[in-house]
Amino acid sequence: MPRPTGAxxxxxxxxxxxxxxxxxxxxSSYYFILxxxxxxxxxxxxxxxxLLxxxxxxxxxxxxxxxxxxxDLGPTAVLGLTWMAVPFLLFALAQQEIASALAGMVNGAAPLxxxxxxxxWLRQRPDRALVVGLVVGFVGVVLLGLPNVDGRASGLGLLMVxxxxxxxxxxxxxxxxxxARNGALSVILRAEIVAMLVLTPFGAPGLVGARPGVxxxxxxxxLxxxxxxxxxxxFTSLVGRVGAPRASITTYLVPVVSLVLGAGLAGERVALLSLAGVALVLVGAWLASGRRRSPA
Incomplete structure (x- = not known):
């Protein structure tokens, strides 16, 4: 079983x-995907x-x-499947069944x-500040996306997300x-190559007849x-510096960026409840970012 290289x-x-x-x-990727x-x-x-x-x-x-x-070639290939190929495809399929806001709310559970x-797995017991921060941040993500949920949701779509x-x-x-063992760049490149090859049979045919504008x-x-x-x-470098649980709080900030871009570029309305969610997200991120120091 893998163990962390340090606290x-x-x-x-x-x-x-x-x-x-x-x-x-x-x-901003959500806007580019749109x-x-x-x-x-x-x-x-x-x-x-x-591919890009x-x-x-x-x-x-x-x-x-x-x-x-x-x-580590085998585990790196697994990383390409679990981090990129399978989730990218699952989200694309799920958003045909459920609202994007609901998908974003469920995705907010990633840090938890x-x-x-x-x-x-790694036998890293999180300290109390991290747990409290993760929970507060997740509540903020729910409040942020709740006004945009239209009430129509497929059980299968929720399961995929x-x-x-x-x-x-x-x-x-x-x-x-x-x-930690191989360096971020080498790992990410090989993981993305695996994911790209896996998705090629599903994605390449979509180029036929496409007429994209500038x-x-x-x-x-x-994107x-x-x-x-x-x-x-x-992100991979950040995981190596501060550990996966703390690095994953970036997932809480992603909906905040999407909300700002949606209001600024797409002219979407921002509900008061969403603004309260933004405040909780920022508080949760701040709480989760700290750690009690212990002697080496």
Missing amino acids: PAALAARDWGMLVAVALMWG LGLEAFPPATVAWLRL GVAVLLCVPAARAPLRRRR FTAAIATV LLATFLYGVSFNLTGVLQ AVVLAMLA GALGTGLAFVL
Whole structure:
């Protein structure tokens, strides 16, 4: 059973910068996906973002370096399935059955899954401040998305989002172990290649007959280079610095970014309850970011 390489530390200024940068890139991804869906089916959008993310990472020499431990090739391939290929496809399918806001609320449970899995798998018992922060943040995510739920939900759609969120919790813990042994860039590149190959039969056919405009092309480039390239590298590095449970609080900030972009770019109405949710999300993130120091 894998064990952590060291106790996770509280977030420093650099860690907060990485966390906010990832939240901005992943939060804006929803807007870019919305633009991409104007020209491509969901599976093609998921496949194209991986294709472009891989292309960006291949330009970085450190990413092309081989894994330091060949035995980690298998777990890295599993990471590509659990973090990218399967969840990307599950969310695309689920959002045909349930509202996007409801999907985002369920996805807000990712930090809770991450902390629970870290406790069982890596035997990292979270401190009280982390648990309180995660719970407060999740309540904030629910309040943030609740005004946008239209009441129509498929049980199968909810199950698919819940499974994808659980896989995120597994992946957030697995990536820390692999990154510590091999480096973030090498791990992410190989995981994305596996995910891209798995989704190719589902995504490539969607290119036939597609006529994307300039806005769609730019959106897909940003989604691939930033949301699927740089963001994954920064998040993996953050997991190695502060541990998976604390790094996963970036998931709580993603809906906040989406809400701001939706109001600013798409002209969506922001409910008072959503603003209360934003406040709770920020409080939860602050609580979860601290840690009682113990002697080495």
